[in-house]
Amino acid sequence: MIKYIGSKRRLVPTIVELCQRASAGRPGVALDLFSGTSRVGHALKREGWRVLSCDSNAYAYTLATCYVQADRERVLGHAARLITELQAIAPKAGYFTETFCERSRFIHPTNGARIDAIRERIASLSLEPVLERVVLVSLMEAADRVDSTTGVQMAYLKSWAPRAHKTLELRTPDVLPRAARGAGLAFQGDVLDACDWFGAFAPDADVAYLDPPYNQHSYLGNYHVWESLVRWDKPEVYGIACKRVDCRTRKSRFNSRPKIESAIAEVIGRVRAKTVILSFNDEGMVSRERIEAMLSERFGHEPVVVEHEGNRYVGAKIGIHNPRGQRVGTVGRLRNCEYLFVAGAGAEAMRSELVAA
Numbered sequence: 001m002i003k004y005i006g007s008k009r010r011l012v013p014t015i016v017e018l019c020q021r022a023s024a025g026r027p028g029v030a031l032d033l034f035s036g037t038s039r040v041g042h043a044l045k046r047e048g049w050r051v052l053s054c055d056s057n058a059y060a061y062t063l064a065t066c067y068v069q070a071d072r073e074r075v076l077g078h079a080a081r082l083i084t085e086l087q088a089i090a091p092k093a094g095y096f097t098e099t100f101c102e103r104s105r106f107i108h109p110t111n112g113a114r115i116d117a118i119r120e121r122i123a124s125l126s127l128e129p130v131l132e133r134v135v136l137v138s139l140m141e142a143a144d145r146v147d148s149t150t151g152v153q154m155a156y157l158k159s160w161a162p163r164a165h166k167t168l169e170l171r172t173p174d175v176l177p178r179a180a181r182g183a184g185l186a187f188q189g190d191v192l193d194a195c196d197w198f199g200a201f202a203p204d205a206d207v208a209y210l211d212p213p214y215n216q217h218s219y220l221g222n223y224h225v226w227e228s229l230v231r232w233d234k235p236e237v238y239g240i241a242c243k244r245v246d247c248r249t250r251k252s253r254f255n256s257r258p259k260i261e262s263a264i265a266e267v268i269g270r271v272r273a274k275t276v277i278l279s280f281n282d283e284g285m286v287s288r289e290r291i292e293a294m295l296s297e298r299f300g301h302e303p304v305v306v307e308h309e310g311n312r313y314v315g316a317k318i319g320i321h322n323p324r325g326q327r328v329g330t331v332g333r334l335r336n337c338e339y340l341f342v343a344g345a346g347a348e349a350m351r352s353e354l355v356a357a
């Protein structure tokens with residue numbers, strides 16, 4: 001899976017366990033409403049859960065289509081054959097190479113020319129949408145393995161990362177078989193629309209997992225190269241990082257200090273699920289106390305809070321530099337605490353287990 005800031009890689013086993021407890025150990029229906037890499041939805045699908053995912057960005061929707069909506073038995077044979085064919089295509093530099101390998105330097109031009117040729121071929125095939133997204137995930141993940149960043153696309157490294165010199169290699173994504181509880185679904189759009197849509201579609205959801213952004217940095221700006229690769233709309237770009245011009249206008253309320261609290265409150269008020277599990281950390285723009293208060297108001301009881309200490313994003317270790325690469329700031333703290341707030345039926349069950357123990 002791609003490198004992704006805020007991805008719940010280390011927390012996935014705990015999140016899956018909390019979901020299982022909330023549904024008395026049986027696979028249920030889960031809403032993953034800020035799906036990002038889809039690693040949470042993928043892990044739940046593996047356990048038999050029916051997962052409905054939402055994210056506002058096209059690259060995340062593409063990942064969710066591959067990891068929660070696509071079913072192995074329906075797409076993988078065709079996808080694997082196509083990926084083998086695409087791997088053999090001759091390189092041909094175009095928009096991607098010029099924009100992201102020459103004007104900026106996220107990927108080495110040798111790999112850029114292969115990405116251009118493969119992406120053009122995918123576009124020319126007019127594939128069925130789910131199959132196309134599985135193949136695009138293979139390309140995005142291959143590009144991610146040879147990128148020259150610290151994990152975000154606001155900037156690239158001054159000199160090529162050693163992995164940037166490796167040859168781009170397409171691999172077949174780990175598409176899972178249809179889950180025991182039913183077909184998954186990916187939705188691209190705002191989380192509030194997803195709350196209404198999934199509310200009508202799956203009013204009996206067992207768990208809603210909410211993992212909103214924690215700070216002012218937009219995910220579209222952080223992963224604009226993947227957005228352009230997936231959309232293949234060859235947009236105008238600006239700045240040293242060659243961001244898509246729509247990074248200036250496609251803003252999320254969850255990245256805004258004045259708006260995030262009311263945005264989280266609105267999602268908590270609107271989502272329909274028996275249990276809500278919400279991720280946040282101690283550096284987020286909303287305090288633990290405020291989130292506890294919002295969940296208490298909606299469910300009529302205080303949430304259970306599971307704490308998890310971890311390392312911060314690698315950029316925190318590298319420190320703050322000016323555009324000439326000189327260190328200009330001090331490194332902040334290197335550890336933080338992730339909170340998982342559990343409210344609703346799952347929290348009641350956890351409390352009664354604790355009392356019985």
Ligand SMILES: C[S@@+](CC[C@H](N)C(=O)[O-])C[C@H]1O[C@@H](n2cnc3c(N)ncnc32)[C@H](O)[C@@H]1O
Pocket residue numbers: 004005006007008009033034035036037038039040054055056057060189190191192211212213214219220252253254
């Ligand atoms: C912390 S990340 C989620 C990480 C994910 N759980 C994972 O493990 O990879 C937050 C996600 O929220 C998405 N997002 C931001 N604003 C949104 C909105 N208004 N509606 C839906 N998704 C949004 C971002 O694109 C980003 O992928």
